[in-house]
Amino acid sequence: MAIRSDEIEGYFRREYGRCVATLVRFLGDIDIAEEAVQEAFAVAVDRWPVTGLPPNPGAWITTTARNRAIDQLRREASRHDRHAQAALLYGQEDPAEEVGPVRDDRLRLIFTCCHPALARPAQVALTLRLLGGLETPQIARAFLVPEATLAQRIVRAKKKIKAAGIPYRVPGDAELPDRLAAVLAVVYLVFNEGHTATDGDDLVRLNLCDEAIRLARVLAELMPDEPEVLGLLALLLLTYSRTPARTAPGHPLVLLPDQDRSLWDRALIDEGQALVRRCLRRNQPGPYQIQAAIAAVHSAAPAAAQTDWRQILVLYDQLMACAPTAVVALNRAVALAEVEGPQAGLAAIDGLDIGSSYHPLHVARADMLRRLGRTAEAALAYDAALALTANAAERTFLDRRRRELPGRP
Amino acid sequence: MKQYLLAVHMVEGQEPPSEDEIQQAYKDVDALNAQIQAEGAWVFGGGLHPAATATVVRIRDDEVLTTDGPFAEAKEQLGGFWVIRAADLDEALAWAAKATRACRAPVEVRPFQDDAED
Numbered sequence: 001m002a003i004r005s006d007e008i009e010g011y012f013r014r015e016y017g018r019c020v021a022t023l024v025r026f027l028g029d030i031d032i033a034e035e036a037v038q039e040a041f042a043v044a045v046d047r048w049p050v051t052g053l054p055p056n057p058g059a060w061i062t063t064t065a066r067n068r069a070i071d072q073l074r075r076e077a078s079r080h081d082r083h084a085q086a087a088l089l090y091g092q093e094d095p096a097e098e099v100g101p102v103r104d105d106r107l108r109l110i111f112t113c114c115h116p117a118l119a120r121p122a123q124v125a126l127t128l129r130l131l132g133g134l135e136t137p138q139i140a141r142a143f144l145v146p147e148a149t150l151a152q153r154i155v156r157a158k159k160k161i162k163a164a165g166i167p168y169r170v171p172g173d174a175e176l177p178d179r180l181a182a183v184l185a186v187v188y189l190v191f192n193e194g195h196t197a198t199d200g201d202d203l204v205r206l207n208l209c210d211e212a213i214r215l216a217r218v219l220a221e222l223m224p225d226e227p228e229v230l231g232l233l234a235l236l237l238l239t240y241s242r243t244p245a246r247t248a249p250g251h252p253l254v255l256l257p258d259q260d261r262s263l264w265d266r267a268l269i270d271e272g273q274a275l276v277r278r279c280l281r282r283n284q285p286g287p288y289q290i291q292a293a294i295a296a297v298h299s300a301a302p303a304a305a306q307t308d309w310r311q312i313l314v315l316y317d318q319l320m321a322c323a324p325t326a327v328v329a330l331n332r333a334v335a336l337a338e339v340e341g342p343q344a345g346l347a348a349i350d351g352l353d354i355g356s357s358y359h360p361l362h363v364a365r366a367d368m369l370r371r372l373g374r375t376a377e378a379a380l381a382y383d384a385a386l387a388l389t390a391n392a393a394e395r396t397f398l399d400r401r402r403r404e405l406p407g408r409p
Numbered sequence: 410m411k412q413y414l415l416a417v418h419m420v421e422g423q424e425p426p427s428e429d430e431i432q433q434a435y436k437d438v439d440a441l442n443a444q445i446q447a448e449g450a451w452v453f454g455g456g457l458h459p460a461a462t463a464t465v466v467r468i469r470d471d472e473v474l475t476t477d478g479p480f481a482e483a484k485e486q487l488g489g490f491w492v493i494r495a496a497d498l499d500e501a502l503a504w505a506a507k508a509t510r511a512c513r514a515p516v517e518v519r520p521f522q523d524d525a526e527d
Contacts, residue, residue, distance in 0.1 A: 117498060164520045165411045167497040175499075 003048050012041050015058040016133025017218070021105035022062050024112075024168060027069055030130065030158050036069035037061065043068075106131060107222045108168050114183045115166045122157040123186050129154055131218070132211050142208050143193060180223075184232050184288060187215045191236050195243075209240055227282045231289030234275035238295035241268035252393035257304040269299045287323040290315055309338035326354040334364055342371040359388035363398065375405050410494045410525040412452060413501040415508050416517045419488030421460065426513065437511035445493060450504065452525070454491035488514060494525045 016037065023033035040061045054060040113126040124143075128134045134142075140150040160166065171179040194208025216233040223229045245259035254260075276296040279289045294315045301307040316332035329352050337345020346368040354361050366381035382402035389395055426434070438456075445451045460479040467474050479486055491508065495501040501518050509516040 115498075117502070163522075164518075165495075165497040165501075167499050169497075169499075171499075 003053050005045060005049075008041070008045055008048055011044070011057050011061075013133050015061055017106055017109070017131035018058060019062045019065060020130055020133075021109040023065055023069065024109060025105055026066055027073075028168070030161065032069055032072070033065075034130070036065035036072070039068050040065035104170055104222075106218060107170050110183055110219070111170055111179055112161060112166055112168050114179070114186050115161075116179070116182055117164060117166055118157050118160065120186070120189070122153050123182065124189055125150055125153050126157050127186050127215065128190065128211060131215060134211065138207075180226060180228065183219065184228060187212050187219065187232060188236075188288075190215070191239075195239065209236075209243070212236055213240060227279050227284045228286040228288050230275050231279050231286060231292045234272045234279065234292035235288055235295055237268045237272035237275070238292060238299055241265040241272065241299065247393070251397070253397040255397075256298065259304075261302065261304075264299065272296065273299065285318065285322070287319060290319045290322070294319075307338070309335055313339050326352065326358065327360070330354065330358075330361060330364055337368055337371075342368040346372065356384070357388060359385045362388065366398075366401070370401075370405060375407060378402075378405055410496060411501075412521040412523070412525050413493055413495055413498075413504075414517075414519045414521065415454075415491040415493060415501070415505050416519065417456075417488045417490060417508070417512050418485045418515045418517060420485050420514075422484065430513070434511065434513055441507055441511045444507075445491065445504065450493045450495060450500075452492040452494055454489070454493075456489035457487060460486035488512070492521075 019037045019040070020030075020033050023036055024030055027033050027036070043064055044057075044061060048054070109130060110127065113130055114123045118126070125139055128139050129136065136151050136154060137147050139145075140147040143150070170176075190208050191212030194210075194212060213233070213236050216229070216236050219226075219229045220233045241264050242256070242259060244265060245261065245263040246254055248254050248260070272292065273296050276289070276292050279285075279292065294312055297308050297311050297315070313332070313335045316328065316335050319328050320332060330349065333345050333348035333352065336348050346365065349361065349365055349368065352361070356362075362381045362385035366378050366385060369375075369378035369381055379402055382398055382405075386395060386398050386402070389398070425431075442451070442454065445454070463479040465476050465478065465480050467476075489512070491504075493501065493504055495504065498518070498520070501520075505516045505518045
């Protein structure tokens with residue numbers, strides 16, 4: 001059976017995280033594990049087109065990688081490298097046996113990558129590199145960071161893991177809630193970075209959204225009993241389902257009320273709503289689950305005018321109770337405006353203690369003032385929002401809204 | 410086993426805690442020391458006199474030069490430290506969490522280059 005190189009590339013992307021995670025368990029060293037997995041894929045690129053696809057490509061890669069790593073460690077062990085010898089003892093238990101993944105391998109690696117002793121940007125880069133199988137230049141481009149900076153970030157993080165002895169282990173029950181929150185925050189950050197680029201011309205960098213959903217799916221598969229994991233996956237799916245409607249010809253940014261809902265991705269909505277229902281049955285609400293529930297209410301409305309804003313307001317009140325952030329308070333004010341009118345919404349916004357550099361605040365104020373017919377004040381609020389955003393699509397949108405104000409040139 | 414330095418950082422010139430608070434901190438640190446020893450994690454530890462008591466020795470032009478004062482003219486100075494044995498960073502961080510509570514100051518955790526003897 002002929003196999004094309006892009007198919008092998010596909011296996012590489014799909015299997016990389018699993019293979020590296022298993023090899024880290026065997027070898028106790030991330031660099032050696034990565035190197036071995038990359039070498040094994042290089043062998044696959046040579047061999048598979050001739051021999052055909054092995055029955056279990058992932059296991060083939062892992063076994064080949066381990067054998068290569070053991071060979072390399074043997075060479076290093078002769079140079080009296082203590083670590084190499086230790087790893088060799090570890091990896092040598094049964095060299096003939098095929099290396100199978102343990103269900104927890106990737107989970108261990110995720111918790112290592114997202115350890116609180118590493119800074120958030122390093123957690124994000126490591127997670128995408130080791131579990132997502134993304135190349136350093138790809139990650140750098142996606143985050144608009146110079147490649148050298150990102151490479152340095154990954155090297156430093158790996159060094160710290162090794163030198164400081166950051167364990168390769170799923171945290172115990174006592175630590176799990178905090179540690180899991182960090183993992184979910186990393187995945188959510190990746191998604192948001194993809195969903196609304198803070199800079200540049202593409203409103204949606206599909207790549208990072210796909211990556212985040214892929215990671216969230218892995219987490220949901222590995223931790224099916226953690227409702228917040230399901231909540232995060234649901235939130236990402238429901239948010240992503242609207243992507244085809246977020247842009248239109250001549251409109252680089254179309255907001256929720258103006259979106260053509262027939263463009264929404266039905267399959268993603270169905271999957272997201274099913275997850276939200278599963279969370280509701282468990283009745284252990286958390287911030288991601290509530291945000292997913294809000295997204296589910298939006299996705300259930302056939303038209304913007306049919307949105308159940310009362311339900312959304314109730315959900316924002318719940319969210320304020322467990323995650324009282326400025327962003328949530330602002331969104332609650334927007335929901336309040338839909339239920340009680342723009343006057344109530346504006347009063348709620350003006351009662352918030354949010355720094356004036358948060359541009360969504362000005363966007364929301366501008367919209368309330370526009371609806372109240374306070375045109376001059378609305379124009380000032382649009383100006384304030386425009387001054388604070390670099391995203392081209394968002395700027396075009398705000399500028400258009402400002403020019404559409406009655407009596408404005 | 411790995412070894413970690415748990416360094417207690419004191420901010421100089423800050424309002425000193427009350428006498429009761431200081432006495433309680435001493436008691437808490439004693440209790441923590443006993444626990445570290447009982448669990449076999451103890452290597453060494455102790456509190457230091459203020460940075461004003463420090464003396465710096467260095468080589469300049471091949472001569473030993475001795476000067477008054479701490480090496481770094483910083484507001485934060487080392488107030489004391491532990492050296493502990495731990496299986497990994499999580500274990501060390503668990504001790505650090507107890508340490509920062511006991512001495513009411515931030516604790517920096519640093520791994521030693523060499524592992525413990527056992």
